[in-house]
Amino acid sequence: MIDDSGYTYVHEHLHIDLSPQKGDVDCRLDQYDLIKEELLQLKLRGVFNIVEVTNRFMGRNHHFIEDLMADTGMNILLSTGYYIDGFFPPELHALSAQEICREMVGEIENGIDGSDLKASLIGEIGSSENTFTDIEKKVFEAAAYAHLETGRPISTHQSMSSMGRQQVMWLKQHGVNMNNVTIGHCDLKDNVDDIIWLIDQGCYVQFDTIGKNGYYPDTKRVDMLEVLSERGYLERVMLSMDITRRSHLKANGGLGFCYLMDVFIPMLRERGISQQEIDTMLKHNPSQLFG
Template identity: 50%
Template sequence: MTYMHEHVRIDLSREKGDPDCLLDEFDHIAGELRDLSSRGLRRMVDMSCRGMGRDYGYIDRLEEETGIEILVSAGFYKEPFLPEEVYSSGEKELAKLLIGDIENGAEGSPRKARIIGEIGSSLNTMTDAEQKVFRAAAAAHGETGIPVSTHTTLGTLGYEQVQLLKKLGVEPGKLIIGHLDLADDLDLIFRVLDEGVYVEFDTIGKIKYLPEERRVAFIRECCSQGYSGQILLSMDITRRSHLKANGGIGYAYLPDVFLPLLVEAGVSDSNITDMLERNPAALLGEVV
């Protein structure tokens, strides 16, 4: 299994004015990931990019202690979380930074990013700075060919993101639209899938935003209509309070709770294998 949109360290606490948004409790996270390894999780993609508190030394230690491979990303998030270089640099300079993360490793680390993201738009709008990031990300994709993964705020502008990135040359089969389940709009999900891109159900367990039965129903309908080859699953753990030790659902909620709900709803084992194994492998350029 591969979780395609996670965070093992992220810091949005200053902008949000909330210490819960500093996720850095190494021992708790390592314990959860060791437990997840016994359930079949072999890999996750950490989407904490520039300006989000990423720490590659922390990730190195986490891999060593858990045996789970953690892939890293290259990107700039969305306003108000963008680092200063987004405002002070042109899109060509930003693209060079991303390409450097991909080809050489970032910030002195030998870790090379395997995905561009998460790049995001704001609620119902895409600011000038966010558009600059999207153009830079598309240029980096054109140079490297690696996948692009987006953030939609509460599922808004997912279709518009597809149109913009395709216009900028991003291959549909290398494009992931994130958080689209939060739009609570199955017609929109189908519309985006029909563009040939991946849709990521990556807020699993966050029932504050969408009841779990709606996610299950959406995934069941997508699979029944033949789209299982374009669906990805993840949880987007971002807060200390999401961890099991702090009373949250924890990283293992997906296999322990959500997958049984899918099976009960009639989603086949083959569909689940598509979403958690075959699709991530295809996106990452591996033999399926």
């Protein structure tokens, strides 16, 4: 699954289209040549794996991913599931958790949309900002059943770093061992206490919106990682950028996928984060979770 000779970005989108819901073509990330070039540059920096968390009804495109894998040699893991309320297909409301689970298991065991590509994880499944709706809980319940049947890990989405505790408690209630779960978007507000609580439950946590300084500055992300380092918690932390828009790409004036390696990692080193700790977050932890 994971090529553990290189680094892994654990929460990315290489083809996503949320433009119908957001009314903005910038939310259609589909510029093949630009993305291909950025992945080639990432490989030169030692990033060999991308966990692609675009799932059903988010504009997932397995043909696009197959071509990227062939043209770049990047190892890309695909996902199954549904995102958050407001981005669900209408028919999801009528399905039971068991029926949604069957869809997930099918994509894990048989392949996505008739292709040879199989889902390697269940994600990104999410909760809304400061609330966890009934239909979101149903998707989490389905994810729990699919995880217990297949053993594949679960990757979640927190809207603005909220509701992580509720996600964990709901998954636990449905029998999931937290060692198989990673909680996404933990780095969008001052919440070190919440992050420590999540890690204490056994979860992995993701600092996966690196570079999104308009939401929360990277200097504060570094502050939190420094605290977690001092307390010995980085063995459960993973990193990524969650690039979702055309304007995030380097050629379009954005920071680009290489920003994490070129800018953010040096920021960590300046704060005393060791190379061993960087390897733990970018190599060893993803390898342990995603296999």
